[in-house]
Amino acid sequence: SQQGEEDPQALSIQEGENATMNCSYKTSINNLQWYRQNSGRGLVHLILIRSNEREKHSGRLRVTLDTSKKSSSLLITASRAADTASYFCATDAWGGKLIFGQGTELSVKP
Amino acid sequence: GAGVSQSPRYKVAKRGQDVALRCDPISGHVSLFWYQQALGQGPEFLTYFQNEAQLDKSGLPSDRFFAERPEGSVSTLKIQRTQQEDSAVYLCASSPPLREGGAKNIQYFGAGTRLSVL
Numbered sequence: 001s002q003q004g005e006e007d008p009q010a011l012s013i014q015e016g017e018n019a020t021m022n023c024s025y026k027t028s029i030n031n032l033q034w035y036r037q038n039s040g041r042g043l044v045h046l047i048l049i050r051s052n053e054r055e056k057h058s059g060r061l062r063v064t065l066d067t068s069k070k071s072s073s074l075l076i077t078a079s080r081a082a083d084t085a086s087y088f089c090a091t092d093a094w095g096g097k098l099i100f101g102q103g104t105e106l107s108v109k110p
Numbered sequence: 111g112a113g114v115s116q117s118p119r120y121k122v123a124k125r126g127q128d129v130a131l132r133c134d135p136i137s138g139h140v141s142l143f144w145y146q147q148a149l150g151q152g153p154e155f156l157t158y159f160q161n162e163a164q165l166d167k168s169g170l171p172s173d174r175f176f177a178e179r180p181e182g183s184v185s186t187l188k189i190q191r192t193q194q195e196d197s198a199v200y201l202c203a204s205s206p207p208l209r210e211g212g213a214k215n216i217q218y219f220g221a222g223t224r225l226s227v228l
Contacts, residue, residue: 004152033216042114042201042219043153088152092215096166097143100152 004089004101012107019076021104023089024069030092032065034074037086037103046087047074081110114220116202122226123192131187131223135204142185143217144177145201153201159185192227199224 005024013019025032031050035043049056049065049072056063062075076083086105090098115134123129135142140161145153146169155169161182170177174193179185189196203217 031215035219040221042221043203043217044219045216048216090152096141096158096215097155097169098153098215098217099155100145103150103152 004091004099006087006089006101006104008104009102010105010107012109013079015079015081015108015110017079017108019079019083019106019108021074021087021089021106023072023074023101025072025089025091025099025101026070027091027093029067030094032063032072033090033092033098034061034063034072035088035090035100037088039085043088076106079106079108081108084108114202114204114218116200116220116223118223119221120224120226122228125193125227126191127227128188128190129192129225131189131200131202131225133185133187133202133204133220135183135185135202136206136218139204139206139218140182141205141207141215142179143203143205144185144187145203146171147199147201147222149198156187156200189225192225194227197225197227 033048034046037043047058049063060077065072086103088103089101117132142159144156147153157177158166159179174190176188199222201222203219205217
């Protein structure tokens with residue numbers, strides 16, 4: 001039973017545009033993480049935001065967290081064809097298992 | 111090793127057959143996780159080890175699923191009497207010891223084993 005909901009389920013944009021993905025969760029968290037998965041591959045960690053943080057940046061990635069609304073967003077700026085992948089948010093409540101959302105499938109067209 | 115290694119990459123099993131999936135975590139990583147990922151879905155937690163101790167097996171869907179990590183390194187996920195609904199990608203992840211003030215519980219994933227039960 002997955003706790004996270006992500007939207008949109010699929011997103012198609014042109015190279016150079018920004019992509020925004022949203023994630024909602026249900027319970028209290030220690031931190032929230034975003035992972036990327038290329039087709040047929042494992043997940044790769046992108047960025048982590050702690051429950052007491054509201055915004056975090058890493059390169060072309062910007063993550064926001066609103067614990068009052070139990071939601072997070074991932075913004076990828078100036079997207080590239082190589083950003084084409086599935087993106088998952090994952091919540092960590094106590095340093096053990098991660099609870100993943102259903103994912104957003106991003107397609108960036110050259 | 112350079113990353114988390116899983117074998118086999120692909121496994122085709124006849125219904126009722128037993129299968130064993132192997133995970134080699136990153137050297138020094140004390141925590142090891144197994145997840146099940148159905149097509150088009152996010153990974154779902156199965157079980158978690160800290161060294162050789164299985165601390166959480168709440169995600170194992172039935173008693174046909176069994177995981178072990180006897181020496182605190184390599185782990186095996188065993189599925190007995192496989193059913194068609196067991197068809198999925200099984201992902202293994204490992205993470206280094208948690209440390210105060212540092213990044214917490216970032217998990218490093220293997221490429222997975224794709225299990226198809228016919």
